[in-house]
Structure formats: structure tokens, C-alpha cells
Amino acid sequence: MARTQIKMPTKTLEQFAHLTTAMPEIADEAVTAGGRVVEERVRANLSGAIGSGTKGKSRSTGQLLGALGLSPAKVDRKGDHNVKVGFTENRRDGRPNALIANVLEYGKAGQTPRPFLRPARASSRRACLEAMKHVLQNRMKGR
Template sequence: MAKVGMKMPEDFLLKLSRLGEKTDEIIPKVLEAGGEVVQAKVKSNLQAVIGSGTKDESRSTGELVSALGVSSARQDKDGNFNVKVGFSEPRSDGKSNAMIAGVLEYGKSGQPPKPFLKPAKSASKNACVDAMIAAFEKEVENI
């Protein structure tokens, strides 16, 4: 039976070993880079649908757009890291930003839906992955 031996370059092996030690530092940076891309797309979609196609003049205060943000990367009980793109609470008028976003996204009686989240998710997927890959490669280079 044939036997093959292969040796990895020393600098590559050192980077791999250091990467293992710094994963908890690198993962949040990579996820937040992707979250920023998605947030930008959601924000542009949201600004495009607010006040469009209404019979009356828009009563938008800008609170929903300003409440949009990305959470910091957090580890859940299963050990997975997550970031969330969403709306901070509460609003100054006592209503929920999540409720208003839901009404915009899905509509209500007498108000047609104006989807902005679902199109942003599908449109920003590739750009998000590319941003996370670039952030990961930058972090690996710094090791």
C-alpha cells in the first residue's frame, strides 16, 4: 500500500493555532460587519417605502428609521454567536417600533403591505457574505 506524507508550512500552522485562540474575538467582528451591510439595505428600503403610495401626506416623524440598528454580537445558550438587525424600543408616542414595522411590512385593513425587510434580506445576502469574508480575511492577516 502506498503512503503519502505532507508537511504544512510552519507559518500556516502558526496562524491556524493562533486563530483557534482568537475565535471568540474574530467571530463578533465578522458578524457585525455583515450586520452593517444588512442594516444599510434595510434602512434604504425603509426610507423608500415610508410615505409612498399614500392618499394623504405622510405623517412620518423619522423615529422608525432612527430606531433601526444592529445589536452587538452575543453568544446564545447553545454557544452560537448572533447579531440582530432591528428596531430599538420604546417610541416617544408609546407605540412599538416593531408593531409599526410589521404594519408597514405586511399591511393592515385599508393599508396595503409595503415590504422592506424581506426584500432587504434577499438583496443583501451576497453582499453580507462578501463583507463577512473580507472581515474574516482581514482578521486572519493580522494574526
Template sequence: MGKVQIQMPEEFLLKVSRIADQTDIIIPKVLEAGGEVVLSKVKSNLSSVVGSDTKKKSRSTGELERSLGLSPAKQNRDGNWDVKIGFAEPRSDGNSNAKIANILEYGKSGQPPKPFLKPARNQSKSACIETMKSKLQEEVDGI
């Protein structure tokens, strides 16, 4: 039986080992870069649906839009990294921003739905992936 031995270039092996040592630094940067892309799309979609197509004059205060934000990247209990887009709580009037966003997204009796989250996810998916790829490449090249 024949025997084959392949040796990787020393520079490549050093780079791979340095990347492994810095994954806890690189992954959050990459996820947050992608999260920013999605966040900007969610914000633009939200501002376009708030107060639009209403029977009465809009009573929007802008508080829902201001409370929208991006969490820092964190590891969950399964060891996977997450970054979340959501609403800060509570509102000044005592209501929940998540409740109001849910009503906007899915509607309620007498109020038709005005989806802004699901379309933002669909519209920003490819841009988010491309941003994360370029950020990862930038981080790897910096090592």
C-alpha cells in the same frame, strides 16, 4: 501496510493556534461588518417605503427610521454568535416600533403591505457574505 506521515509547515500550525486563541475577538468583528451591510440596505428600503403610495399625506416623523439599529454580536445560550437588526423601543407616542414595522411589512385591513425587510435580506445576502469573507481574511492576515 504502508505508513505515511505528513507534517504541516510550522508557520501554518502557529497561525492556526493563534486564530483559535482569538476566535472570540474575530467572530464579533466579522459578524458586525456583515450586519452593517444588511442594516444599510434595510434603512434604504425602509426610507423608500415610508410615506409612499398613500391616499392621504404622510404623517411620518422619521422616528421609525431613527430607531433602526444593529446589536453588538453576542453568543446565545446554544453557543452560537448572533447579531441582530431591529428597532429600539419605546416610541415617544407610546406605540411599539416593532408593531409599526410589522404593519408596514405585512399590511393591515385597508393598508397594503410595503415589504422592506425581506427584500433587504434577499438583496444584501451576497454582499454581506463577501464583506464577512474579506473581514475574516483581514483579521486572519493581521495575526
């Protein structure tokens, strides 16, 4: 039976050892960078959707736009690292921001839909992946 042995340079082995211990931190940093890209796009789309196409003067208070944010990176039960782009809980009047965003996205009786989430997700996909790749490559090189 043939047998082979491959010896890797010490520097390469040290890099692998560093990556295995730092991988959770690197993954959190990468998904946060990707989440920021998506959040920027959602914020831009939301700014354009609020008050557009209304019959009367807009009654926007700016609360929905102010409630948009990015959650901290967390690991789910499958071991995947995730961030969420979404809205904080309630407005000053007690109504949930998620409800207002849902009505804006899908419309209701007498109000046409003004989608801002789906187009943002579709248009930011490539930039999000690039941002995450950039972070991973930089951390692997040790920067």
C-alpha cells in the same frame, strides 16, 4: 502497519494557534460586518417605504427610521455568533416600533403592505456573505 509523520512549518502552526484563540473575536467582527450591510439595505428600503403610496400627506416623524439599528454580536446557546437588525423598544408615545414596522411590512385593514424587510434580506444576502468572507480572509492573513 504503515506510519507517517507530517511536520508543518512553524509559521503555519503559529497562525493556527493565533486563530484558535482569536476565533470568537473574529467571528463577532465578521457577523457585525455582515449585519452592517443588511442594516444599510433595510434603512434604504425603509426610507423608500415610509410615506409612499399614501392618499394624504405623510405623517412620518422619523422615529422608526431613527430606531433602526444593529445589536452587538452575541453567541447563542448553540454557539452561533449572531447580530440582529431591528428597532429599539418604544416610541415617544409609548407604542412599540416593532408594531409600527410590522404594520408597514404587512399592512392592515385600509393600509396596503409596503414590504421593506423581506426584500432587503433577499437583496443583501450575497453582499453580506462577501463582507463576512472579506473580514475572515483579512484576519487570517493577519491584517
